[in-house]
Amino acid sequence: MNSLYMPKDSFIHNLDPRTKMIFVAFVVLSSFILNDPALQLLFLASLFPLVVAAKLVKPYLISMQFLLLFAVLIMTVHGIYNPIGVTPVFEIFGGLTFKYESMVYASVMSFRILVIGTAAVLFVMSTHPSDMASALVKWKVPHSFAFILLSTFQIIPIIAREAKIVMEAQQARCLDVKGSLIQRVKNLIPIFAPLFIITFMKVHQLSYVLECRAFSREGTKTSLRDTKIGSKDYAFLLGIVVFLTFEIYLQIFLSGSFNLTTNGLLTYSLIGTWAVFALMIAKFVIKRVQGFVGGMADA
Amino acid sequence: MLNNRKAIEVYGLNFQYPDTKESALKDINFSVDYGEILGIIGPTGAGKSTLAMCINGLVPQVIQGDLVGEVFVKGMDVNEGNVAKMSEHVGFVFQEPENQLSQMTVEEEVAFGIGNLGVPREQMEGRIKDALKQVGLTGFEKRSPLALSGGQQQRLAIASVLAMNPTILIMDEPTSMLDPKGKNEVYDVLKSLKERGMTGIIIDHEVERIAEYCDKVLVLSEGQIQMFGPPNEVFSKIEHLHQLTMHAPQVTECLHQFNEQFNKDVKLSTNVEESARFLENAYKSI
Structure with missing residues (x-):
């Protein structure tokens, strides 16, 4: 298999590719509707159960590492240097100050990447390419x-x-x-x-x-793999519609009345990405050192 | 009228590629009966592939050029329809196994052609199973075509063509990219197809196999038919073949050498058993 498709037997895998395509579109749309780091973080967390349901936790986390690189870069560089920032939040060594507005901006951007990435990974890993073609x-x-x-x-x-x-x-x-x-x-x-x-x-x-092979023949074509929209798909789509309505309601009527985004949340999410990033680097370095030591031992 | 037409009839075929001075095919006339296998041999650049592609309409409909003459397949004028329509009657297997594969799994590869013909899904499974059985690839359904060996890939390409139920199968150097084992595999398939009464055209450089499996041989050189007839007849004109820088099967060559060396006139044959008998008799009399 040359694609990223991971054959598993799960609820997500059995959904029609069209449902999943709508789902990806919904996630992209939501990531723009929810224009707030806290809500996006909540949304990201609410997507995770789907990954668990698709039995794709490990490959998902591996592919997320790469997206996290973007997140770390964006959050650090924008947090310090983006000119929209006014209110200082905290300072690291000598004069580099993270500002509230720029951190919000950076968090929204990087969480959006993570959210869309999650949906895309979920779609690509749980959909057989041939099914996607026949659904299209x-x-x-x-x-x-x-x-x-x-x-x-x-x-x-x-x-x-x-x-x-x-x-x-x-x-x-x-x-x-x-x-x-x-x-x-x-x-x-x-x-x-x-x-x-x-x-x-x-x-x-x-x-x-x-x-x-008669590819240019006119008339109906048939394919070996069939995709059907069943009750599961309708249930899933209903869920999407409900969620979307809730999001729009949240944005229109409640946007001003409560604010989950605090300095603490921003700081902890920044430090969190740093920590994960540091872990990744540590893992990489350990692997390299092990390889080097192993090479020495072999010699 | 239609009933006494042959499987393939070619009349006065001339073809010239654009921007070339000389015709690729010059005045080709031949016919192949139902159930016959025709072998086409000739040096590189003789126009063998062009001729083969004329028979399913790929030349001149897809590969452009000037075509004069008529080609009839099962009594139908090839150039009145299109290649896609013709593909129900004429299957075409190309030289490179890998370039012919486009799907994710073996069964989808076979299903691709019949899917284009609009065969309902219920019939597909049976046809895929039959086609894979004919080429001996049963049990490979879920594998990726790229993970197969060259011989297996070529047999898969044959299976995907066979699933479309053509009356005529054309193979353009199907074994030239394969090792001896792969060649054997492909020729075994050809043999079993012959037993089922399939009409076929095969282009190949393996004269031994051509002599063994084909009912008729067509020798093409510089776009012209040099010889056309049963293998025994064609390969007996060994000097003419040598002039065209081609060889006869090794047994025939052996008899020919024997004749030259001992100034004898032993009858040439392509059959090992017959040749051995001839040679034995002749050798006693030296």
Whole structure:
């Protein structure tokens, strides 16, 4: 399997891909409606049970690490340097002050990335690409477009392998791949030019094959995998609608009357991301050191 | 009229690629009967693939060029319909196994072609099972096509074509990218298809196999038909083949060498048993 799809038997996996696509759209929309760090944090926490229900906790946390990098960067840099900040919250070594307004701005932005990332990861990991393609076709998306999406999964590993072959062939002709950075960037041309040509040729050949498999035939097409919208999907969609109404109500009628965002929350979420980030770095360093020590022991 | 038409009929076929001076195919005439396997051999650049692609309409409908002449498949003019319509009658297997695969699993790959034909889902499972059984890939349904060996991939490509129930199967150098084991696998499939009465065209450089499996052989060189007939007849004209920089099967070559060396006139054969008998008789008389 070349995609990120993780075959599991769960409630989320059994949902129709169309339901899940609506869910992703809903999450993106909500992340903009809930324009407040505290509410977004709550929303993120409320998405986590879905991840647990999909039995994807471990792969989810692994992919979240990368998004967390963005969050750390945004929260730190914006928190200190964003010019909209006025009210100082706390100060770290010598003059670098985190300000309330800029921290709110940064938190909203980075929580939004995490929330949307969570939904996207949930969708990609729980939906079989072929199902997604056939669901799109049911939404009257052109068959060829669905095929392009699907064949991407197939062509990426082939291109990766061809790239390796081209790289080795060019190395055999004295292409320096271990030189300085500028030299290496320059060397991308003799690698990418043949790679593009090979890929175009392969795709061209594939177009003949598709023609021979009646791809351009007019009339209805059928597919092996079927997706059906069942009672589960309707229940899920109902849940989404209820949640959305609640969010809009919250924003319109209650936005001024209560405020969950405090200095403490902002500070703790910042420190929290730092802590997780520090853990990640520590893990990385330990792995490196272990590898190094192991290498020494082997020698 | 329609009943006495042959499976494939080609009349006065000429084809020229754009921006070339010389025709790729010059005045090609031949016919293949139902249940016959035709082997096309010839040096590289002889126009073998172009000829094969004329038969399902890929040339000139998708690969553009000037085409003169007529091609009939099962009595239908190929160029009146389109390739997609023709694909129900003519299956085409290409040279590179990997380029022919586009789906996530083996069963979806086979289902892709029949899905395009609009076969209902209930019938799909049976047809997939049949097609995979014919090529000996039962039990591979859930695997990724990219995780198969070359021979298996090529057999999968054949299965996806077979599932569409074509009357005629064209294979364009299906074994040239494969190792000997893969070649055997593909030819075993061809053999079992022949037993089921499938009409076929195979392009290959393996003259031994062509001689063994094909009912007729067409020798193509520089776009012209040089020889056309049963394998025994074609491979007996060994000098003509050598002029075209081609070889006859090894047994035939052996008999030919024997004739040259001892100035004999032993009848040439492509059959090992027959050749051995001829050679034995001739050797006694030296």
